[in-house]
Amino acid sequence: MRPIDLLNGRLKLRHLVLVVAIADEGSVLRAAEHLRLAQPAVTRSLREVEHVLGVELFTRGPRGMTPTLFGEAFIEHARAVLAELRRAGERISGLADGAVGTVTIGTLLAGSNVLLPRAIATLKKARPGVTVIVQEATFDAQVPRLLEGEIDLILGRLNPIGDLRGLRQVTLYAEPVRLVARRDHPARSRPDLTLRDLLDYPWVLPLEQTALRQELEQIFRSEGLALPSNLVECTSILTVRTLVHDADMIAALPELVARTDSELEPLPIPLEPVRRQVGVTLPDRRPLTPSARLMLDHLRAQAAELTAQSA
Structure with a gap:
């Protein structure tokens, strides 16, 4: 199949919408319900696009429709095309009023x-x-x-x-990151509190692939410390705040988060190396x-x- 074959009019916009819907919904039936079409019509349209492309886009299994290698490649481009068309419509509408x-x-x-x-x-x-x-x-x-x-x-x-x-x-803007805990956290009663002292308590840290997590790991290494063994990994601000509110957990949060929460308070341990x-x-x-x-x-x-x- 030559790439130019996709521009001869046989491939329709509805084919792109259909393929993305099947990928998102995981089955022809759910895709048909999502698109408000009859299931036979969806099945027929899928066969049409596979005939145009000359390859199988999905395999049917006990867990529904799974994209093939060709399907994954086509779905990626279909999403991009649909996204650009949505942007075109929005841009025209936005320019109008x-x-x-x-x-x-x-x-x-x-x-x-x-x-x-x-x-x-x-x-x-x-x-x-x-x-x-x-x-x-x-x-x-x-x-x-x-x-x-x-x-x-x-x-x-x-x-x-x-x-x-x-x-x-x-x-x-620039914003510091602070170690925070609830106002009545037991660590606040310890004299000359250090980062090592905080290892006695549970922590909630960002996921490993985040920049903040990597910077925190570097701070622990510079202090000759391992990461807390008792930890939760989370990037949801609501979940992090609730964990810190309701338990003895310690978290590294942007200063504005702590400043706008009356139940949280920074701990007296600086995190100056952290980019902000x-x-x-x-x-x-x-x-x-x-x-x-x-x-x-x-x-x-x-x-x-x-x-x-x-x-």
Whole structure:
């Protein structure tokens, strides 16, 4: 099969939608229900696209439809095409009136509890017709979705992008990371508290693939200490705060998180080596949609206010 065969009109947009739906739903039946189509119609359309491509895209098993090697490759491109078409529609709509659209934000721990809610609130006040979608995950999990166009930007502590191509970063503000515990944590009664003393208590740490986790590991190594043996790994801000509130757990959190929670208080142990730049990661070559540009403008404005308040 030559690549040009995909441009001869036999492959339809509905084929892309159908293949992605089967991949997401895991079965022809659920895909048909999701698309509000009859199951035979979905089965027939799947056969059509497989005939156009000349390969099998899915295998049927006890757990449903599983993409083949060809299917995984085609699904990746189908998602990208559909994402770009959605962006085209939003851009045209945004250019027409500037009052509607959707912006999807991937969030990390830093910036998600104060900066993002404030920016969303001011955006919605100015443009109530703009829909904001917030999705939380690690940086490594967000990047492929950013590059594929499924999300518009990633907000959080800036991670080194290294050899990753097609990305650019914008710094919004600097924020320290502090070790925190609840106000009545037993460690507060210990004189001359040290990092070693805190190993006697349970910890909640970020996942291994996060930049903050790597920096914390470096601090432990510099003190000649191993990581806490009693720990939970988590990046959900709500879960982390609840664990710290309800138990003797210790966590490393952005200072704004601790400052806005009356039940939490920093411990007297500095984390100076930890980098603390909060910002957004953006696609380098793909222009932002009007809604995404508005979101970035409001993030910048609110970050400037936070910086002024902490000065």
